[in-house]
Ligand SMILES: Cc1ncc(C[n+]2csc(CCOP(=O)(O)OP(=O)(O)O)c2C)c(N)n1
């Protein structure tokens with residue numbers, strides 16, 4: 001494990017809390033949307049946008065940029081908050097999520113929103129799309145990297161496995177996938193709905209380089225991402241062990257918060273919890 | 286104005302599945318990780334052996350349903366309209382329509398009134414997609430009681446069928462007596478009128494009835510037809526409307542291309558109809574996130590807009 005500047009990691013942790021507050025605020029105002037899967041995805045997305053990826057919010061279409069594709073499109077609030085905090089658009093926009101005449105649609109749409117690479121929301125497409133972007137990078141001899149995040153329930157979809165086969169067949173070593181392994185989907189625990197284990201072995205059998213880490217440990221995410229360059233010719237899968245609803249006590253591992261926003265009381269409680277964590281982090285800096 | 290009694294057609298679907306399950310041993314139900322939303326969960330709880338949770342794998346669900354049907358089961362497969370049709374078109378085409386299997390695809394969350402999830406989830410092409418498939422019957426019930434009746438008929442009438450309902454509660458339009466007369470392939474005149482015929486389906490029947498009330502205040506007498514079966518289309522009723530009234534509109538929570546409006550246009554054109562006619566629906570575009578009412582307003586599907594369109598048409 002590489003040694004990271006402690007203060008820098010704390011800054012990223014702080015950004016993660018900030019993003020979580022945005023998520024709660026957005027979903028509360030929108031009165032709809034998906035808290036659970038948005039909250040579990042935070043650390044990986046923060047690490048990409050605020051540390052690891054080469055990107056320029058002033059030039060969202062830079063042909064040499066690294067790309068991130070959110071295949072589990074219902075976690076749009078996390079992506080939107082990261083884009084806004086990066087400077088792709090005004091943070092104020094976040095307050096209009098899911099409202100009529102606003103830019104921020106319930107699910108990501110690449111034609112309307114600066115920084116959004118792919119229109120998602122119908123699960124199962126994003127990995128194939130990412131393969132296409134990675135293939136284009138090879139064809140054009142560009143050194144950009146492609147990142148994609150899929151949900152664990154999402155890997156029920158056959159298309160995910162078609163894409164898994166294609167990525168290793170085409171030796172897409174410029175592609176890194178995250179699997180948000182929170183063990184929940186809508187109808188229940190992933191293992192009750194449609195067994196996924198052993199998920200590591202599955203991806204290995206499809207020819208991927210597989211790592212499994214704590215998906216809320218930013219240092220571990222950075223390390224896992226850096227291992228890219230050491231692996232030749234293989235796409236990489238980073239399995240993120242996460243908690244659905246992470247960061248808000250009563251949403252954690254609570255399936256009822258898959259697609260239901262906080263009511264007023266829950267909103268206040270969630271913001272209070274997150275603000276406490278935020279203060280403690282600030283004090284530690 | 287009388288206060289409308291509201292009920293959710295999704296609940297009606299789930300409850301009817303349970304009563305069908307009690308009556309018929311060969312009914313099986315499949316869902317793709319949305320059983321709480323489609324309400325197949327009611328069947329799952331009552332008949333766990335005859336319920337198959339397929340996970341987020343719609344293509345697999347449809348072909349599996351076809352396999353079950355080929356062995357004598359009546360297989361209901363449910364998910365949101367967007368995932369129940371476009372995503373699995375080839376599976377439906379080969380294993381359901383072409384193979385003529387007894388698969389009943391019952392989709393919820395059709396149309397733009399899905400609301401805030403946005404255009405990705407607002408299915409406005411499903412009726413068109415299903416209508417072009419040989420052997421396929423296409424239904425769009427307008428309220429909870431009609432849903433109940435049509436689900437029963439789906440179970441007892443052999444062959445591939447597709448039905449779609451919306452997400453939201455809907456006013457109850459039919460009494461239990463009236464429901465008895467509902468039959469696949471026969472439109473219902475829910476309100477008589479002599480100037481214009483409004484042929485509507487699904488969630489838009491209620492808007493059409495409201496539009497007719499608005500028009501009557503302006504001295505325009507509007508007939509409202511609930512065309513719950515888009516295929517086979519009740520051509521006789523369409524032609525009767527051509528004869529009885531001076532103008533006609535279709536109203537649907539669907540693209541104006543290929544759905545109810547498309548089907549009625551085909552009948553009018555082939556009968557050399559000179560009747561003034563307009564399709565009301567979603568124009569050739571994707572919509573956006575928003576409250577259902579706001580979307581109906583902005584995309585001109587509200588009763589107010591329907592009445593306005595008709596007034597212009599009659600000028
Ligand atoms: C093709 C498709 N089928 C169904 C849905 C409805 N849906 C939205 S989220 C979800 C569950 C996703 O579970 P998972 O991938 O584990 O996401 P997370 O737990 O991270 O929220 C489902 C079934 C969808 N969006 N797309």
Ligand SMILES: [Mg+2]
Nearest residue numbers: 152153184185
């Ligand atoms: Mg999950």
